[in-house]
Amino acid sequence: MERKVVLGVTGGIAAYKAVEICRRLVDAGVHVVPVLTEDATRFVGEVTFSALASEPVQRSLWGGDDPIPHTRLGQGADLVVVAPATARFIGTYAAGISDGLLTATVLATRAPVVVCPAMHTEMWEHPAVQENLATLRRRGVRVVEPAAGRLAGGDVGAGRLAEPAEIVATVLRLLGPGDLAGRRVVVSAGGTREPIDPVRVITNRSSGKQGHALAEAAAARQAEVVLVTTTDRPVPPGIRVVRVDTAAEMETAMTAEAARADVVVMAAAVADFRPKAAARSKLAKADGVPEIVLEPTPDILSGLGRTRRPGQVLVGFAAETDEVLDRAAAKLARKGVDLMVANDVSAAGVGFDHDTNAVTILGADGSRLEVPLTSKAAVADAVFDTVIARLPPHPVDDDKPRSNS
Numbered sequence: 001m002e003r004k005v006v007l008g009v010t011g012g013i014a015a016y017k018a019v020e021i022c023r024r025l026v027d028a029g030v031h032v033v034p035v036l037t038e039d040a041t042r043f044v045g046e047v048t049f050s051a052l053a054s055e056p057v058q059r060s061l062w063g064g065d066d067p068i069p070h071t072r073l074g075q076g077a078d079l080v081v082v083a084p085a086t087a088r089f090i091g092t093y094a095a096g097i098s099d100g101l102l103t104a105t106v107l108a109t110r111a112p113v114v115v116c117p118a119m120h121t122e123m124w125e126h127p128a129v130q131e132n133l134a135t136l137r138r139r140g141v142r143v144v145e146p147a148a149g150r151l152a153g154g155d156v157g158a159g160r161l162a163e164p165a166e167i168v169a170t171v172l173r174l175l176g177p178g179d180l181a182g183r184r185v186v187v188s189a190g191g192t193r194e195p196i197d198p199v200r201v202i203t204n205r206s207s208g209k210q211g212h213a214l215a216e217a218a219a220a221r222q223a224e225v226v227l228v229t230t231t232d233r234p235v236p237p238g239i240r241v242v243r244v245d246t247a248a249e250m251e252t253a254m255t256a257e258a259a260r261a262d263v264v265v266m267a268a269a270v271a272d273f274r275p276k277a278a279a280r281s282k283l284a285k286a287d288g289v290p291e292i293v294l295e296p297t298p299d300i301l302s303g304l305g306r307t308r309r310p311g312q313v314l315v316g317f318a319a320e321t322d323e324v325l326d327r328a329a330a331k332l333a334r335k336g337v338d339l340m341v342a343n344d345v346s347a348a349g350v351g352f353d354h355d356t357n358a359v360t361i362l363g364a365d366g367s368r369l370e371v372p373l374t375s376k377a378a379v380a381d382a383v384f385d386t387v388i389a390r391l392p393p394h395p396v397d398d399d400k401p402r403s404n405s
């Protein structure tokens with residue numbers, strides 16, 4: 001599952017360092033939900049956090065769409081980290097007082113809570129603060145000790161927020177490995193483009209959104225991800241991208257990358273036919289309507305099905321408009337895959353270029369999972385939940401020979 005962290009930011013000068021913490025957590029594939037106190041917004045802008053986390057900043061118990069945001073945040077979090085944590089936040093939390101969204105959230109969660117204090121030396125050393133921290137530690141809260149160094153106003157002493165790298169390392173250690181950690185995942189995305197001449201192509205309506213969502217979901221679960229894509233959509237750091245255009249280029253890339261992969265997902269819409277020979281120069285209208293002779297493209301997925309390694313899980317997508325499940329089931333058997341994701345692209349909001357999708361995940365073992373209309377990210381998560389149940393306990397061994405079965 002994707003790992004979700006609530007990042008609480010309270011009102012101290014070190015709030016600017018929380019931006020770096022947010023970025024590092026996102027880079028590590030963590031879904032970050034920023035929660036800022038009113039005082040925090042005096043030091044840092046919420047747009048910075050929402051842009052980095054691709055998630056709206058939460059600020060208040062009141063006025064949003066969700067009538068009980070603190071319980072949704074607290075119950076949905078795998079971990080809550082508060083950085084910087086002011087003396088006021090620490091005191092309120094230790095006293096069990098819910099005076100705003102962040103304190104309500106830490107009281108409403110059963111997930112691990114990490115508190116990263118930052119304040120002036122005198123405040124840090126005050127017995128009230130230290131006793132409040134001792135109370136929190138006794139209750140199982142992890143405290144990332146502040147460092148000594150330069151403080152606001154030019155003073156030097158203990159109380160400076162720990163380095164973002166140390167805070168992020170603590171969070172990642174407590175979260176534990178993702179369920180695809182140590183696995184290699186290869187995903188294809190987008191529609192191939194088959195040249196007719198130097199300016200014209202045969203292509204389809206695939207935007208690459210579903211394939212990119214799959215790659216991002218696998219990275220969030222800590223897989224090593226390669227994305228073979230025909231699009232120039234932005235890709236988060238940590239995912240290796242191979243850009244291709246034609247079915248032939250995609251076949252070369254997928255065959256090479258799949259040879260080392262634990263999981264291969266063909267979400268790309270590969271052209272089934274291409275011009276037998278692309279014209280060297282632009283076909284002129286004046287020469288009349290051209291006769292274009294087509295030939296079949298290589299069936300990449302069938303090839304991957306024939307040459308895959310033992311233990312590798314192979315997933316195809318079937319974009320259909322009629323007899324969707326029957327045709328998808330036939331492709332599942334014909335192409336030798338473990339899972340075929342049936343996509344009824346004639347339904348509203350489903351398939352090509354939409355931000356949403358609805359699928360049925362068919363298994364070679366006869367299993368069937370319906371995923372009703374939802375985001376492409378949620379479809380990607382459902383696919384990987386199904387994949388993980390089929391993975392052998394250990395990653396595919398690089399040195400093992402390929403199987404033709």
Ligand code: PMT
Nearest residue numbers: 206207208209210266269270300301316317318319352353
């Ligand atoms: O990119 P989006 O706009 O987000 O849209 C997503 C999607 C609709 C493209 C995606 O969800 C999807 O359904 N992808 C598969 C599209 C497709 O080509 O389906 P198909 O039924 O024609 O092919 C079946 C499978 O064989 C696919 O996994 C395809 O990648 C593969 N194939 C097809 C032809 C070919 N020559 N080689 C292949 O490997």
